[in-house]
Amino acid sequence: MAEQMNAPASPPSFEYELFEGDPDHLRTVVASPPPSKPWIDPVSLKLKHRIGRGTFGDVWLATHHQTAPEFDQFHEVALKMLHSMREDHTQTFLKKFEEIFVKCRRLQGVCWLHGITIISGKICIAMKFYEGSIDDRMAQLKGSKLPLPDVLRLGIELVKGVMQLHTIGVLVLNLKPSNFLVNERGQAILGDFGIPYLLRGASFPDPEIALRLGTPNYMAPEQWEPEVRGPLSFETDAWGFGCSVVEMLTGALPWSGKSVREIYHSVVIKQEKSQIPSGLPPMVENVLSGCFEYDLRNRPLMTDILHAFESSQDALRNEGGWVGLSSRTLGDRSNDSGHSVWFLAKDHLQLNDTVRSRKPLRSCNPQNMNVPSGTVVGVESDTDRDGFVLVKIHGMHNPQRVHTSTLERVSNGLAVGDWVRLKSENSIHSPVGVVHSVEREGGVMVGFLGLDTPWRGKFTDLQMAASYCAGDFVRLKASVMSPRFEWPHKIGGEWATGRISQVLPNGCLVVSFPGRLVLGDEPKSFLTDPAEVEKITFDSCRGIVKKYQHVEDYHWAVRPLVIAVGLFTVMKLGFFLGKNMTVKLQKGKKHLKQCEDHQHHQKHLRQWEDHHHLDAQGGGNPAWLPPPVANIIFREGGSAAAPR
């Protein structure tokens, strides 16, 4: 097969080539066995006309002529011709396609694949030709929107298709009404079997395509830069599904009128969500709102969506119209630790599970540690996901009845959300990541920065790592010379200290720098690899200077404020000293003057005494003193003071 797949195809000139036979007389002489190999001889394909142009290539209507001694048949096919890519990437795609080809053919909800070929150096995937898409159908309706019962029915069919694709390990990543085809029985079929997923890692002449694997209007935040904001997960398809359902209900394209850059800014940076129409059955509304959770771990799985749609469809049928389905909505069950009901629904406690109090999603401090470690000895109701369990806590005699939402399962020493470090590091991705799932048998899934999908391995490959939370201060380690992402410096040249504003599901840290004044277009936040930073706390700063420098990291205004206060203090001190000096100077001058006067009067006195021959006794009587001297009292030591 490898040789067949690698065989260079003869490139026919196809751009305007029309099918020469009569398409109305497509015939099957003898039924052929379904081929287990996907390769199609390009000569057997005749292109008729182009149906449409998509992000990853064009779709053509073509005929596929198969002939052998036992059979001879024509099929009308839709031929998806991908943009040209590098030869090695073409081969990788062919290999991936070969792996999923037979599996895909068993999936009822996914378009039927005829095979694959290469024409003019471009990969061409031949699929069954369907009569139209949900998008086409919407275009024919008033307001381009579908009624709720239709949306529920089509939604259920599509979710089943997505789930089928997920079971073979493929994500769709391109859910949108134009990719929802309708078969001859009016059922919705997935028209894309995960082409963007198979294209991961391929490079295109247009770098934009490689950067974003999907159609911008329907893309989840992590889909824009999966290696940075990932990992791509089953929940990534929940976002695209949510966008598609909202469009089917409202007739409005998500982020309509916005450029690709603007959509990126809205979805990824500003973390905006699609608006969900009001008046929907609460379960549908809740599950749709869950689809738009920024953190993919908080989104529902396809099973949750299916459950919500089927329940709402049943209720709609039974009640003859939407009048309110249930007094108990899923939204009421949210958890104030930051975990959505969908997050909590992903794991179910069983007897003998080791558990501990659940850590909040966005904080390092446990809300309570009522259960530092315990064992589940009783499950109140197996069917109720939202129930209580009996937990035997070490050191306590009687088992405690604890709500499952406050507990997390610890298997092989690890729980979902734990920070871990790979024992054997590699240069491809960060060695530090966040646990996404832990199997009781030892299998672990971890989100690592640098990987676009979750890492899968054994718990023995991992060790615990320091955790990071929003609010923590961090700085690049001194040993990091060339960080993975740009990181600002301080004026003196050393790495600046920033504050974590968000922790992405793969452990990538979004860091802002409140200690830096951001002007104009300068970036407000930076991304960083958790393995490249260290935590900075007031206690860890040694010496008063370092401690003060850390205070400056809290807000850019600290330094100018300190400078202003310092200047003010200096001025005040200067003023005070100045005033004191002036008083003293004046006093000194006065004193000098008095001394001078005194000397002057002494001189006069001596002259007067000489003149009047006064004896020394008479000199002590002020009455005998000349008038200016009478106003001055002489103190000990010769200092002068004004009379009282």
Ligand SMILES: Nc1ncnc2c1ncn2[C@@H]1O[C@H](COP(=O)(O)OP(=O)(O)OP(=O)(O)O)[C@@H](O)[C@H]1O
């Ligand atoms: N198997 C098929 N049978 C009939 N029509 C198809 C088939 N596959 C695709 N189409 C139609 O061809 C048109 C172009 O499809 P294509 O998938 O290339 O574009 P797109 O959905 O806009 O973009 P993307 O490349 O992102 O999937 C769409 O209108 C789609 O409904």
